[in-house]
Amino acid sequence: xxxxxxxxxxxxxxxxxxxxxxxxxxxxxxxxxxxxxxxxxxxxxxxxxxxxxxxxxxxxxxxxxxxxxxxxxxxxxxxxxxxxxxxxxxxxxxxxxxxxxxxxxxxxxxxxxxxxxxxxxxxxxxxxxxxxxxxxxxxxxxxxxxxxxxxxxxxxxxxxxxxxxxxxxxxxxxxxxxxxxxxxxxxxxxxxxxxxxxxxxxxxxxxxxxxxxxxxxxxxxxxxxxxxxxxxxxxxxxxxxxxxxxxxxxxxxxxxxxxxxxxxxxxxxxxxxxxxxxxxxxxxxxxxxxxxxxxxxxxxxxxxxxxxxxxxxxxxxxxxxxxxxxxxxxxxxxxxxxxxxxxxxxxxxxxxxx
Amino acid sequence: xxxxxxxxxxxxxxxxxxxxxxxxxxxxxxxxxxxxxxxxxxxxxxxxxxxxxxxxxxxxxxxxxxxxxxxxxxxxxxxxx
Numbered sequence: 301x302x303x304x305x306x307x308x309x310x311x312x313x314x315x316x317x318x319x320x321x322x323x324x325x326x327x328x329x330x331x332x333x334x335x336x337x338x339x340x341x342x343x344x345x346x347x348x349x350x351x352x353x354x355x356x357x358x359x360x361x362x363x364x365x366x367x368x369x370x371x372x373x374x375x376x377x378x379x380x381x382x383x384x385x386x387x388x389x390x391x392x393x394x395x396x397x398x399x400x401x402x403x404x405x406x407x408x409x410x411x412x413x414x415x416x417x418x419x420x421x422x423x424x425x426x427x428x429x430x431x432x433x434x435x436x437x438x439x440x441x442x443x444x445x446x447x448x449x450x451x452x453x454x455x456x457x458x459x460x461x462x463x464x465x466x467x468x469x470x471x472x473x474x475x476x477x478x479x480x481x482x483x484x485x486x487x488x489x490x491x492x493x494x495x496x497x498x499x500x501x502x503x504x505x506x507x508x509x510x511x512x513x514x515x516x517x518x519x520x521x522x523x524x525x526x527x528x529x530x531x532x533x534x535x536x537x538x539x540x541x542x543x544x545x546x547x548x549x550x551x552x553x554x555x556x557x558x559x560x561x562x563x564x565x566x567x568x569x570x571x572x573x574x575x576x577x578x579x580x581x582x583x584x585x586x587x588x589x590x591x592x593x594x595x596x597x598x599x600x601x602x603x604x605x606x607x608x609x610x611x612x613x614x615x616x617x618x619x620x621x622x623x624x625x626x627x628x629x630x631x632x633x634x635x636x637x638x639x640x641x642x643x644x645x646x647x648x649x650x651x652x653x654x
Numbered sequence: 655x656x657x658x659x660x661x662x663x664x665x666x667x668x669x670x671x672x673x674x675x676x677x678x679x680x681x682x683x684x685x686x687x688x689x690x691x692x693x694x695x696x697x698x699x700x701x702x703x704x705x706x707x708x709x710x711x712x713x714x715x716x717x718x719x720x721x722x723x724x725x726x727x728x729x730x731x732x733x734x735x
Contacts, residue, residue, distance in 0.1 A: 344732035409707065584718045591721035594728070629714040636711065 321610065328608045337608045338475045340445070340601040341509040344594075346520045349513055350449065362512055363520035366444070370435040370517060402430070409632065414639040417542060421638050424534050428527055429631035432518065436593065436623030439516030440616060445597065448512035450475075475508060518593035518626075521586065528585035531634045532578060539641035547641070551575040581637065585630065592626050670730040676723030683716030 327335040346361035354360065377395055384396040392400050406426045411418045438444075517523045539547040549555070553571040556564040596619045604612045691709030695702045 344728060584721075587725045588714065588718050588721045591724040591728075595724055625710070629710060632707065632711060633714060 324609050337605045338510075339605045342598050342601065346515060346522070347511045361520070362448070362515040363517050363523060366438060366514045367435060367517040367523060369514070370431065370438050373434050373438065374430055406631070410635055413635055414642060417538065417639070417642050420541070421538065421635065424531075425631050425634045425638070428531060428634060429627050432527070432589065432627035432630055433624065435517040435523075436627060437620070439518070439593070439597070440619060440623070444514045444516065445512045445601065446510065447514070448510045450508035451511045475510065516593055516597055518589050519597050521590050524586040524589040525582070527589070527630070528582045531585060531630075531637070532582050535581075535634070535637045535641045536578075538638045542642035551578075585633065589626055589630055592622055596622055666730055670727040673723050673727040673730060676726075677720040680717050680720030680723075683719070684713050687712040687716060 328337065346363040348354075348359040349362050349365055350360075377399060380395045381399045384392055403426065406429060407418070407422060410422045410425060414421045536547070539550075551571050551574055553560075553564075553568050556567040558564070560567060600612060600615055600619060603615055687709055691705055691712075694705045698705075
């Protein structure tokens with residue numbers, strides 16, 4: 301009986317997928333031109349969510365908004381888990397179960413590489429993992445990078461806006477891919493959007509591009525550099541916690557310079573190189589995450605505008621995998637660097653303790 | 655050559671494309687890491703978790719080179735002059 305039911309459900313989903321593919325083909329190749337994908341504008345710096353919207357003089361950017369959403373999801377998950385822990389039940393379910401699986405996976409890696417420091421290291425690296433993981437997953441929700449207000453592009457080609465429908469007195473616009481407009485210098489800043497509100501008193505732009513309300517957090521270099529600086533600074537903190545002030549002897553080996561002879565000089569140079577390496581870590585941490593996520597987003601946007609039928613679905617799956625892998629790589633590298641910092645260079649007994 | 659701005663834009667795009675040549679090395683490196691990792695896991699399946707961790711670590715380091723190239727290319731396209 302159950303087998304029959306299973307079979308029918310499988311068939312049901314198959315028809316949904318087929319229908320979606322057919323709708324996609326209709327929208328991309330056959331249907332009216334407003335359904336066709338518009339070539340997106342790829343912009344490196346994050347844009348302000350709304351022109352002139354500032355908090356304490358700093359514009360609220362779309363990547364900041366996306367990070368806040370990821371934070372809210374994480375806080376909600378944490379509240380659910382803390383409620384479960386307080387309830388005293390033994391078998392987790394739903395979000396708690398998911399959280400337990402992730403945490404067990406993280407704990408095993410941290411425990412095996414940092415040994416006795418694991419209980420102090422895991423709050424930092426697990427937080428970094430969860431934030432990057434959730435931010436990378438949230439970024440893939442449809443509506444990210446496609447809903448926003450309209451603005452004339454700084455250069456190149458914009459598209460003519462077409463009014464779709466009214467909502468609460470505001471007109472919602474979409475971009476018509478059949479009407480590319482070469483940019484004129486007179487285009488004034490104005491608002492509207494691809495499926496979002498427009499304010500009537502502003503002058504509409506003739507050639508527009510969408511400035512999205514939400515953009516993936518890691519497509520902003522500020523986000524990744526902040527995480528990298530935190531990770532590298534905390535590496536030094538854990539090193540000092542484990543070894544005391546003598547930790548910095550790793551970088552400035554004055555003792556070897558004085559009484560080590562020619563090899564002492566070489567050791568001193570190696571110490572200075574290690575100091576430079578710490579700064580290189582910030583660079584490699586931040587650019588790895590940023591490059592992967594930004595490259596993935598640009599790839600999705602461009603492939604989506606060139607061949608919008610079946611390929612983007614596969615790329616979305618790819619992006620999901622890469623979101624997890626990049627979070628894992630960031631977390632793993634932070635763990636390994638911290639465990640290397642917590643082990644003394646000279647005395648072998650600290651290493652033996654693991 | 656009549657439009658210097660177009661000439662500069664073209665050279666910028668060419669430079670960005672040339673910068674991505676650096677991805678060749680990273681591709682080779684990631685391939686070697688995956689090959690070695692899979693061979694090791696095939697010989698000793700019990701050690702698979704440790705090998706996998708170190709393999710991903712090595713791949714991340716190798717991939718970093720390609721990411722630097724990508725960063726240079728992006729800076730050339732979007733940020734430089």
